[in-house]
Amino acid sequence: MAGILVYSDKTALALELLSAAAAIAVREGLEIKAVSINNAAQAGELAARGAETYQISAPGLLVADTAAVAFCLKQAVDKLGADTVLLSSDRRGKELAGRLAQMLDAGCLTDVKGLEAAGGRTGFVRNALGGATVAVQVLKGPRRVLAVSPGAFSPQEPKAGGSIKELEVETKPSGIKLVETREKAADTVDIASARTLVVVGQGLEDKADLPAAEKLAAVLGGEVACSKPVATDKKWLPEERVIGLSGKICKPDLALILGVSGQVQFTVGIREAKTIVSINSDPNAYMNQMADYVLVADLKDALPDLVRALE
Numbered sequence: 001m002a003g004i005l006v007y008s009d010k011t012a013l014a015l016e017l018l019s020a021a022a023a024i025a026v027r028e029g030l031e032i033k034a035v036s037i038n039n040a041a042q043a044g045e046l047a048a049r050g051a052e053t054y055q056i057s058a059p060g061l062l063v064a065d066t067a068a069v070a071f072c073l074k075q076a077v078d079k080l081g082a083d084t085v086l087l088s089s090d091r092r093g094k095e096l097a098g099r100l101a102q103m104l105d106a107g108c109l110t111d112v113k114g115l116e117a118a119g120g121r122t123g124f125v126r127n128a129l130g131g132a133t134v135a136v137q138v139l140k141g142p143r144r145v146l147a148v149s150p151g152a153f154s155p156q157e158p159k160a161g162g163s164i165k166e167l168e169v170e171t172k173p174s175g176i177k178l179v180e181t182r183e184k185a186a187d188t189v190d191i192a193s194a195r196t197l198v199v200v201g202q203g204l205e206d207k208a209d210l211p212a213a214e215k216l217a218a219v220l221g222g223e224v225a226c227s228k229p230v231a232t233d234k235k236w237l238p239e240e241r242v243i244g245l246s247g248k249i250c251k252p253d254l255a256l257i258l259g260v261s262g263q264v265q266f267t268v269g270i271r272e273a274k275t276i277v278s279i280n281s282d283p284n285a286y287m288n289q290m291a292d293y294v295l296v297a298d299l300k301d302a303l304p305d306l307v308r309a310l311e
């Protein structure tokens with residue numbers, strides 16, 4: 001029977017892929033198998049979620065070497081009879097998706113965030129035209145490689161029936177030499193799971209006003225996020241806090257948006273918020289059209305007033 005093969009080097013994402021695989025399997029009657037490479041703990045987690053898990057032991061293989069990982073996965077796909085591969089649509093997963101699809105001569109979609117019926121086939125929901133629209137796309141070839149956006153599916157719940165087997169594959173010497181491993185100086189905040197976000201845009205003209213936005217977030221029990229230029233151009237906040245096409249997709253209960261114009265590359269990351277409040281000095285800002293509440297005001301006045309009123 002044709003099947004789905006699931007792989008991510010990150011266990012949390014692999015568990016989400018199992019849910020995505022289950023949703024496809026229900027529609028198409030496919031078997032689900034999972035692969036873990038050099039990660040016994042992950043194999044255990046996958047099996048505990050009911051997955052028929054294949055453990056690949058490849059000494060010396062770097063998971064960052066997507067060419068080497070794709071070489072292993074291609075063999076796993078052939079040996080296990082899979083015709084659909086699910087990968088995570090994070091940076092490494094997207095690179096892997098392209099490489100593996102090329103090796104398998106398969107169709108490939110990245111940033112998949114949902115499934116929909118499409119003329120008797122499974123359609124994959126993704127942003128299109130730079131986030132200006134949402135498209136439902138179908139891969140018609142015999143093989144598919146799909147990279148699924150982190151957070152698009154909930155992690156698979158624990159389930160009986162899983163198993164772990166060894167899978168032998170050939171490995172090639174890596175062209176990449178690991179020189180050093182360093183902890184990423186990461187922001188520990190996950191804006192994608194915050195229920196309240198105070199989002200800073202370029203309308204916050206002075207960095208000295210940033211603490212007021214942080215205070216507002218603290219008063220509301222939320223987190224600070226930002227538009228892309230605030231992180232990449234001004235470097236006021238880390239890139240982990242960017243909302244949008246090149247940042248995170250967030251679905252908070254409340255998004256208080258300060259001085260953001262509302263270009264589509266930003267709004268694609270916040271349009272599923274339950275309540276949006278936009279504060280902008282321009283009454284015609286695009287952001288205001290999407291907002292539930294709009295305050296036309298200069299942030300220089302509005303921000304301190306809001307902090308005073310709420311604390």
Ligand SMILES: Cc1cc2nc3c(=O)[nH]c(=O)nc-3n(C[C@H](O)[C@H](O)[C@H](O)COP(=O)(O)OP(=O)(O)OC[C@H]3O[C@@H](n4cnc5c(N)ncnc54)[C@H](O)[C@@H]3O)c2cc1C
Pocket residue numbers: 200201202203204205226227228229230242243244245246247248258259260261262263264265266279280281282285297298299300
């Ligand atoms: C391929 C691609 C990917 C991209 N990905 C992203 C992404 O993931 N996330 C993202 O955010 N952007 C992204 N961008 C950039 C995006 O197109 C916009 O340029 C960006 O979102 C604009 O940021 P902003 O709204 O903060 O700034 P601006 O567009 O400069 O808007 C500032 C707003 O603040 C208002 N304002 C100014 N002064 C005040 C004041 N004193 N008080 C109140 N309001 C004031 C203005 O009226 C304006 O509406 C991407 C672009 C490309 C091409």
